[in-house]
Amino acid sequence: AQTVTQSQPEMSVQEAETVTLSCTYDTSESDYYLFWYKQPPSRQMILVIRQEAYKQQNATENRFSVNFQKAAKSFSLKISDSQLGDAAMYFCAYRTNPNAGGTSYGKLTFGQGTILTVHP
Amino acid sequence: ETGVTQTPRHLVMGMTNKKSLKCEQHLGHNAMYWYKQSAKKPLELMFVYNFKEQTENNSVPSRFSPECPNSSHLFLHLHTLQPEDSALYLCASSQGFGTGYGYTFGSGTRLTVV
Numbered sequence: 001a002q003t004v005t006q007s008q009p010e011m012s013v014q015e016a017e018t019v020t021l022s023c024t025y026d027t028s029e030s031d032y033y034l035f036w037y038k039q040p041p042s043r044q045m046i047l048v049i050r051q052e053a054y055k056q057q058n059a060t061e062n063r064f065s066v067n068f069q070k071a072a073k074s075f076s077l078k079i080s081d082s083q084l085g086d087a088a089m090y091f092c093a094y095r096t097n098p099n100a101g102g103t104s105y106g107k108l109t110f111g112q113g114t115i116l117t118v119h120p
Numbered sequence: 121e122t123g124v125t126q127t128p129r130h131l132v133m134g135m136t137n138k139k140s141l142k143c144e145q146h147l148g149h150n151a152m153y154w155y156k157q158s159a160k161k162p163l164e165l166m167f168v169y170n171f172k173e174q175t176e177n178n179s180v181p182s183r184f185s186p187e188c189p190n191s192s193h194l195f196l197h198l199h200t201l202q203p204e205d206s207a208l209y210l211c212a213s214s215q216g217f218g219t220g221y222g223y224t225f226g227s228g229t230r231l232t233v234v
Contacts, residue, residue: 004162033222035222037222037225042227043208043210043227043228043230044225044226044227045210045212045223045225046225047222047223047224050221050222091163093222095222107165107168107176108165108222108223109165110162110163111162112160112161112162113162
């Protein structure tokens with residue numbers, strides 16, 4: 001079974017600065033998807049960024065980018081020019097690519113989450 | 121409008137009560153999910169439905185009973201719950217069970233069992 005680990009229960013950053021959230025995962029599969037979700041106090045889980053394991057290029061969405069190290073099974077999220085609205089719980093998640101024949105296809109496995117505080 | 125709507129937003133119930141959580145999506149997604157989110161624990165997948173058929177039940181106690189009458193609606197019927205069942209219950213949906221895209225989540229129901 002896949003496991004996802006976020007080793008930083010809490011992180012803080014000054015507004016306009018850059019912060020990196022860590023995520024590692026364990027899998028024996030070669031083809032899968034990785035995600036970062038944001039959960040603000042409104043509780044709405046919002047997809048931030050998505051990475052396909054077969055793509056070597058790191059995904060980028062505006063101020064959000066990832067550092068995907070497949071061999072190391074690491075998937076960190078970098079938030080540049082942090083804004084007050086970025087304050088939230090961030091979850092790393094793993095999803096098996098069903099085209100690879102995984103038996104747990106479709107299921108998202110989440111890490112424990114990292115609470116990000118942004119200071120003005 | 122988030123695309124996935126959950127009601128009620130908050131629910132307080134006694135251990136002998138029977139209540140239901142409702143989830144609705146009009147995104148054209150054909151897979152729907154129930155997750156439990158407890159403090160200081162990872163999100164736990166409870167049930168998966170694909171085209172109205174239950175495809176996964178992760179050893180959830182029988183006091184939780186899901187129902188999926190169609191691809192747009194998902195219910196979670198609750199009865200004789202325990203205080204440890206207090207948590208945030210999140211519903212999600214996805215397009216194409218096998219596309220690898222992420223899920224769309226609702227805002228959850230905050231359940232308190234007293």
